[in-house]
Amino acid sequence: MSDNRQQRKHxxxxxxxxxxxxxxxxxGVPMEQPAHPLTTTTPELVERMRPRRGLTHRREIGxxxxxxxxxxxxxxxxxxxxxxxYATRETxxxxxxxxxxxxxxxxxxxxxxxxxxxxxxxPVGAAGLVLAAKMLRD
Amino acid sequence: xRALSYGGPNKIKVVKKPDPRIEHSNDAILKVTRAAICxxxxxLLHGLVPDTRVGSTFGHEFTGVVEETGASVRNLRRxxxxxxPFNISCGICFYCSRGLSANCENSNPNSDxxxxxxxxxxxxxxxxxxxxxxVRVPFADVGPMKIPDDMDExxxxxxxxxxxxxxxxxxxxxxxxxxTVVVFGCGPVGLFAMKSAWLLGASRVIAVDxxxxxxxxxxxxxxxxxxxxxxxxxxxxxxxxxxxxRGPDVVIDAVGMEAEGSKLQRFLGRSFLQAxxxxxxxxxxxxxRKGGNVSIIGVYGPPWNLxxxxxxxxxxxxxxxxxxxxxxxxxxxxxxxxxGRIDAKGLITHRFPLKDAPKAYRIFSDKxxxxxxxxxxxxx
Numbered sequence: 001m002s003d004n005r006q007q008r009k010h011x012x013x014x015x016x017x018x019x020x021x022x023x024x025x026x027x028g029v030p031m032e033q034p035a036h037p038l039t040t041t042t043p044e045l046v047e048r049m050r051p052r053r054g055l056t057h058r059r060e061i062g063x064x065x066x067x068x069x070x071x072x073x074x075x076x077x078x079x080x081x082x083x084x085x086y087a088t089r090e091t092x093x094x095x096x097x098x099x100x101x102x103x104x105x106x107x108x109x110x111x112x113x114x115x116x117x118x119x120x121x122x123p124v125g126a127a128g129l130v131l132a133a134k135m136l137r138d
Numbered sequence: 139x140r141a142l143s144y145g146g147p148n149k150i151k152v153v154k155k156p157d158p159r160i161e162h163s164n165d166a167i168l169k170v171t172r173a174a175i176c177x178x179x180x181x182l183l184h185g186l187v188p189d190t191r192v193g194s195t196f197g198h199e200f201t202g203v204v205e206e207t208g209a210s211v212r213n214l215r216r217x218x219x220x221x222x223p224f225n226i227s228c229g230i231c232f233y234c235s236r237g238l239s240a241n242c243e244n245s246n247p248n249s250d251x252x253x254x255x256x257x258x259x260x261x262x263x264x265x266x267x268x269x270x271x272x273v274r275v276p277f278a279d280v281g282p283m284k285i286p287d288d289m290d291e292x293x294x295x296x297x298x299x300x301x302x303x304x305x306x307x308x309x310x311x312x313x314x315x316x317x318t319v320v321v322f323g324c325g326p327v328g329l330f331a332m333k334s335a336w337l338l339g340a341s342r343v344i345a346v347d348x349x350x351x352x353x354x355x356x357x358x359x360x361x362x363x364x365x366x367x368x369x370x371x372x373x374x375x376x377x378x379x380x381x382x383x384r385g386p387d388v389v390i391d392a393v394g395m396e397a398e399g400s401k402l403q404r405f406l407g408r409s410f411l412q413a414x415x416x417x418x419x420x421x422x423x424x425x426x427r428k429g430g431n432v433s434i435i436g437v438y439g440p441p442w443n444l445x446x447x448x449x450x451x452x453x454x455x456x457x458x459x460x461x462x463x464x465x466x467x468x469x470x471x472x473x474x475x476x477x478g479r480i481d482a483k484g485l486i487t488h489r490f491p492l493k494d495a496p497k498a499y500r501i502f503s504d505k506x507x508x509x510x511x512x513x514x515x516x517x518x
Contacts, residue, residue: 016479018339021315026338027470028309028463033237038229038465039280046228046244047210049162055264057247065247067162067228067276069254069264072191082189082260090249096441099188099261100410107146110192 054079056086078106140516141195141270142495147185150496155195158266158274163210166278168202168220170516172291173268175199175495176299177325178437180503181395182259186414187439189248189260197514198224198256199298200268201291202275213279219291220282222275223464224299226254226265229280240461245276251440252461269495271516283468292513293475296330296482302467304330304392307435308338310458311388315339318386320377320425322418324352324364326485326511327435328392332360333480335390344380346373346421348398351508359484367399374424385427393418394436406444413439423450423457434459485511492516 023029046066054073057064074082085098143153158167179196181187204218214220226246227239233253234242245254246263254276257267266273275282285294304327311319319335321328324347335343343362347353353364367373378385395407395414399421407415422432423446432455450457474480487510490498498512 016333016336018315018337019474019479020334020337021339025470026309027466028237028306031237031310031458031460031463035232035235037235038227038239046230047163055247056260058249060250061247065254065263066244067164067226067254068245068247069260069266070161071195071264071266072193072260078191085189086248090251090440093441096188096413103185103188103190106192110145 056082059087059089076106076109078102078109081105139271140492141266142197142492144182144190144194144196145192148183150183150196150499152493152495155270158272160206160208161274162276163208164277164279165208166204166211166214166275166282167206168200168222168268168273168275169205170200170202170268170270170273171219172295173197173200173270173492173514173516174295174298174300175269175498175502175512175514177327178258178394179499181414181437181439183499183503184396186395187259187261191260191264194257194259195266195270196257197267197269197273198258199295199300200256200273201285201295201298202268202273203517205272207278211278214282214284219285221285221291221294221297221468222256222268222283223281223297223302223468224255224258225281225461225464226256226263226276227280227465228277234280237463237466238460239463239465241463255461269492269514269516271492281465283465283472286472289476292483292486294472294482295513296326296485297464297468297471297475299462299464300326300485301330301471301480301482302464303327303435303462304332305334305337305467305471306460306462307331307390307392307433308334308340310433310435310460311335311338311390311431312456312458313338313340313388316341317388318342318344318381319388319390320344320346320386320422321362321390321392322346322422323392323394323436324349324356325392328390329356329360329485329510330480331390331392331435332356332362335388336361337474337479340388342386344377344386346377349505352505352510355508355510359481373399374421377425381427385425385430387427388431388433389422389426391418391422391432391434391436395438397436403444412443413441414443416443416445419443420446423453423455426453426455428453429455431456431458435462486513488512490514491518
């Protein structure tokens with residue numbers, strides 16, 4: 001433990017201490033406030049984005065929320081697993097286990113694709129070497 | 139554009155990705171000027187957050203310059219400098235209109251647990267984050283706050299997350315003046331929670347961690363007493379003894395799901411038999427006095443954790459928690475920064491260009507080189 005008294009005195013002497021002591025200086029009190037929109041702008045805020053392929057929503061809602069991210073659409077086996085997960089309610093263990101499993105499958109899929117791409121380069125590289133050797137001989 | 143890309147647990151790199159574009163009339167596109175790495179980004183990096191997809195871009199603490207706005211955006215114009223809350227909030231749904239912008243129901247189609255957030259897996263809506271040259275910002279009329287002309291990006295960067303988060307943690311502790319407070323975790327959120335505990339009128343603040351340089355930083359930066367839990371025989375008993383054997387009035391968990399301190403809990407967490415390692419919550423419940431308040435701001439994931447809820451019930455504790463409703467704190471905390479009560483920029487220990495993001499993550503994750511907070515400078 002560091003020097004208790006000195007630390008305490010150091011901070012209590014500064015104007016920081018108790019600056020927000022009064023409830024009216026606390027933006028989050030009460031945490032749940034009477035309903036009041038955070039913005040004066042318009043119903044366009046909840047205009048719905050155009051649906052996309054390869055996106056998911058939880059089973060409890062019938063469609064995508066008005067706004068959503070489009071970062072990494074579903075693909076491959078991991079995509080199938082994620083579809084299965086989102087077809088299950090998130091109160092079920094299966095939902096979360098499928099998502100975690102899909103994450104690992106996703107990594108594996110990307111590694112396989114990378115390996116295949118590398119493997120595809122081998123014949124090209126070999127042909128290049130043969131050609132270079134032939135040119136050197138000539 | 140160049141952007142950070144997740145490649146699986148502990149694998150990230152900077153790659154070329156398509157530029158983001160306006161996808162909704164209230165979107166804006168920002169050119170990112172600063173993007174911080176958050177402690178909660180490490181949970182993503184370590185593969186602990188479900189539905190973190192390969193190729194995702196992390197980053198939920200950023201500032202930027204408006205490049206383009208959608209047709210319905212009224213509050214922003216091209217060239218405005220803004221700081222953006224990590225929550226993506228519509229501003230008008232049931233939750234947003236009650237101030238609970240972290241719980242927005244119009245921005246996350248994938249889970250009922252949390253609202254939308256930038257760069258934090260598809261569980262929070264599947265949005266790319268700000269550790270990139272450009273980022274799409276939905277609900278541009280609601281979240282972003284313009285940076286005052288006389289302030290630079292780094293002075294206000296942490297209004298995007300960790301400063302309001304630390305403040306909300308202290309506020310949820312219901313400090314009314316004179317309370318004793320223990321904060322578990324001397325990371326950036328913990329440091330701001332300590333500062334905020336003083337602001338709210340705490341009479342004594344003790345910080346707990348096991349990383350010596352961070353304890354030293356806490357003493358210097360937040361003026362708190364500190365204890366290294368690895369250097370005392372039993373941390374709960376030790377802390378109770380500091381408060382006449384009863385324990386403190388308030389305990390704040392600013393650690394989250396990757397805590398040290400229990401081999402059993404770590405084994406269960408690392409092997410996915412529970413969602414992370416809730417050592418700090420259990421210590422908080424055991425340490426706080428009967429009838430006291432436990433404020434949980436450390437991030438925990440679904441679906442379950444071994445938490446000593448029986449002790450909490452029998453001790454008559456109040457447990458309060460939520461993701462931070464960032465927007466409601468921004469103006470208030472900006473005032474504290476302006477008036478010198480909080481030196482937010484003083485937390486930054488490391489700066490890196492975007493191309494060095496993997497190195498920045500490594501240093502931050504390994505707690506090397508005295509690292510407290512890393513900031514990326516994508517526009518550099």
